[in-house]
Amino acid sequence: MINFANVSLIYPTSTKTILEDLSFSIVEGELVLIIGSTGTGKSSLLKLINGLVPHHTGGILAGDITVDGISTKLVRPGDLSHLVGIVGQNPSQGFVTDTVEEELAFGMEAQNLAPDLMRKRVEEILDLMALAHLRNRSISTLSGGEQQRVAIGSALVMHPKILVLDEPTSALDPIAAEEVLSILHRLVHDLSLTVVIAEHRLERVIGFADRIIHISGDGSAKIDTPEVILKDSDIAPPIVHLARALGLSEVGLSVREVRRASEKYRNVGDDLESEIAVTGEITVSANDLTLKYGSHVALKNININVRAGEIVALMGRNGAGKSSLLTTLVGLQNPTSGRSSIGGEFSTELKGKIRRETVGFIPQEPSDLLYGQSVLGECQQADKDNQISKGTTLALLQRIVPSVNEKTHPRDLSEGQRLALALSVVLSAQPQVLILDEPTRGLDYQSKALLCGLLQNFAKELGRSVLIATHDVELVAELADRVIFLSEGEIVADGPTLDILLSSPAFAPQVSKVMSPRRWLTVSDVVAAMEKQQ
Amino acid sequence: MKSLHPLTWWIWSLLIVGAVIASNNAWVAGFAMAVAAISVFKFSENAPWSKSFWFSLKLGAFILVIRTVVGVLIGVPIPGTALFSIPRLPLPNWIAGIRVGGVVTQERLLSSIHEGLIIITVIALFGAAVSLTSPHKLLRITPIVIYEFGVATVIATSALPQLVLSASRIRRARALRGDEKPSWRSIAIPLLEDSLSRSLELAAAMDARGYGISRKRSRYRPIPWQQIDSAVVATALAAITFVLVLKR
Structure with a gap:
């Protein structure tokens, strides 16, 4: 053919x-x-x-x-x-x-x-x-x-x-x-x-x-x-x-095959415990947030808190209101009723330098954030905006993706490189909160691992907050402390990642499907449990 | 009002443009612009291209300023009441017809503004037609015969709406990065580049879907020409007739 x-x-x-x-x-x-x-x-x-x-x-x-x-x-x-x-x-x-x-x-x-x-x-x-x-x-x-x-x-x-x-x-x-x-x-x-x-x-x-x-x-x-x-x-x-x-x-390709071959591993090792909730100060909060487009209700009485040092994943069906919630939280959209605040400031009142230093937002299309003529131009603009020494943003970018050519137009970058560029620009202002909408779209496993490392470091080492809207259960399994589940604009579940992901097979990561009923989410969880055993 | 024929507002705008040019009268021009503004305000759907009108007004104002400044500075002097005088640039003899600087008369200034106003009106009426018509719908009724300029047609009809879309996209990005009042200069190049590349992508998508391959095109849901369309066009016809009769 x-x-x-x-x-x-x-x-x-x-x-x-x-x-x-x-x-x-x-x-x-x-x-x-x-x-x-x-x-x-x-x-x-x-x-x-x-x-x-x-x-x-x-x-x-x-x-x-x-x-x-x-x-x-x-x-x-x-x-x-x-x-x-x-x-x-x-x-x-x-x-x-x-x-x-x-x-x-x-x-x-x-x-x-x-x-x-x-x-x-x-x-x-x-x-x-x-x-x-x-x-x-x-x-x-x-x-x-x-x-x-x-x-x-x-x-x-x-x-x-x-x-x-x-x-x-x-x-x-x-x-x-x-x-x-x-x-x-x-x-x-x-x-x-x-x-x-x-x-x-x-x-x-x-x-x-x-x-x-x-x-x-x-x-x-x-x-x-x-x-x-x-x-x-x-x-x-x-x-x-x-x-x-x-x-x-x-090498099995389906859960069924690997499950058969790995039966003996399911009888040993300790289950993963649900992690204790992060107790940093509240950085993002929404109170009774409601958003309507005409007669369509996109968000209904949303109450959420995100704490410093916490990585929260926002999940839910297509069209459940994830992106609406994020754009309202960062103040791009005015809620019909209710209020949201980030770092103690009302979202809609964030402006200029304070906005940059409070919240970094990566929209679904990272290219929406970029308007420079070249990678270098984009980085220089970020340096200038944040009054940091020249080359800081570029150095950050090269740490994430070493191979990127600084003369390339942002449009000609691959999806992963573009995300990395947008991230470097946003992170150069050192925001308190990082919000990402579907960051793993178009990313290969390698770039995804890199992103995970970066976000882990950002949240755990620097004690900042990360909020991600995503469909990628494997990413959530690797990264998130807590999962909030949205449906038709309402929160239907909010709890530790382990509990939420294991409660429904549709949103369970592959490893946990293979290892069910044991409570493991990722390959490293299983490996750790096996090593402890020996 | 939702289902007006896509050509209606284009015909209306073209006729009014004709009336404005034929009358060559600032009052008629101003009136036409006001009517266009009201129509856009009342009838445009909440679509991405609806902002084209305001964008065209801004563009028009920009052109008016440039046109007036250049018109006052350069060109043949019109005798009359002198307003003020600017130093005259000495030019060699062989371009004797052209003058830069010198006395600025009230007549000169008024005629520059007048011409500028007519230009603005033409641009604004074009913007109104774009605002009131879905570019996609317009494309659907475009006769396939002009496929020879297929890609060009796609780009031409979608360029302004894309420009407006890109402008709001870039402004939003700037706001997210904490830059509420970006300068025009820093936006202009990315804006043109972005809107053109998106228009090209649209053209590629249409090509991949087989647009223009068959000489004939069937209609899934034909767009009928209704009485209301005739009524809208009739108002414009009346306007142009009125102007032409008055002129005689």
Whole structure:
């Protein structure tokens, strides 16, 4: 179905080869997963499939790519639109209409399909993607996860033979991610749809993949079955790390397999105790916070406290009000009623230097925070703003990501690098409280570990507070002291991480699923328990 | 009011622009701007592009100032009441027709402001049309024949709304970083860059979805031309006729 023959790709402004002499073929009805660190060219590889690279981005392409027998060199991306559906990393930037229904219909209108047929297909997709109740909503008012479903739906509605997805689950909560993936799985099996996915959160997709393409970053790539690739890959889900740590002979890909192989470990060792609550002074507090958009209630009587030295995770379904709560807490939005304060100041009254030194906020799109012309310019601006000695911010950035080129435009950085830049800019003001909205979107395991270390250090060594809204249960398991669970704008649970994560299987990390009913969350918990035993 | 035809406000604006230019009268221009402001205030939906009108007013004011200063400084003197005099820049003989500096007359100043006002009105009316029409809807009814300029059309119709979106995005980022009153200079380049790159991304997305591949396009939900659309256009027609009749 998809054929790459000796494909090499290089961008004119870059000295690095993105892909070098890559040859593989994907047959009909296969689900192929592309893995690799951030910035290694996964997105470029995906866009090669329908010709967006190099038709829209420029770049020199050698070798030949055919899709269902058509060479992508000879046709425009649009000529392949009935064949290849593509969902970008950032669906909000790819929407071409205003409402959900219009967006679903757009591609079919362009193909000049009959109105009856379009009606029928739109209804089908609305049901399939559980979007029926949102059909007339304006797309810009949807939550990130809902937008992701619309984007996938508008690709599927064309009945393509190939579906290409760039991090389809990164904006979704665990349950919604599971749903989307099982829909894809069903389409692969029932209709023999060919699916190519790039994804960082392997724990979510690994069970569905037939083969893996591992891009190493120097242009070379390995293609094989998941079992073979994951045997010695540095990119691996927690479950594989667990198997390696316990010295299991076989690498299992599903909870079921590893559970069978690790039975004897579940009978030894001590359970993790719930951590004692942090008792620092209160840095963030919300009293009876209510927020309404028109008649829609986004937040309902929210009361929360975050203390110094504490890392709190905010979880909940897509559209539960996590982002609304964060933007209200930092004072970007005025609550309908109630008040919130950070560091003793009312959020809405924070201004200028005091704001910078009180709260650092990283929005869902870290690039929203950046407006400089280069990495260096951005860092210098931060130095100037905070009246600190020149080069401090850049030094901080280079400690987080050593490889970053200071002349690069922030737009051309990889997701991880961009987050690191935004973080360095925010941290250079040394705020009392750090608030992050979905920070691990688009991050590989390595960058995620780096982020964890940084935040741990910030909260525990410096005694400051961190509040994170996230869907990433593995991150929460590693990092958080406390979890607050939101649903429909209300707090439904608030307690120690261990208790909250273990109380429902949907939000349990992989390791605890394997080790259940023992109370362990991460690989290091298990390893520590085993070592104590010996 | 929600479902006006996307072309309605564009036709209306174009006709009013015609009326303003034909009349060449500051009062007509001011009146047209006021009507446009009221229409935007009353009819625009709460969408990202609705702020385009205010943005176009700001842009217009900026142009008026520049236009007036340049008009007063450079050009052929208009005789009349002298207001004040600025030193005249000596120029070589071979550009005798042009004068920099010298006596500023009331007539000269007024004519500069007058011309500037007409320009502002044209920009503001364009801004009003953008504010009142979803750029996406406009694109949906654009005849496929002009796909030859496909990408250009996409960028042209989405550039102003994108500019406005980017402006508020950048201002928000500045506020988050504790910079409430950023200077225009520090915003201008990132602003243009950001809005252009987003317009390009939109064009790429439309291309990937097969826009312009088929010469014919079907409609999922046709957008009908209603009586209310005719009524809006009729008011503008009346205005331009009125101006033309008065002129004669």
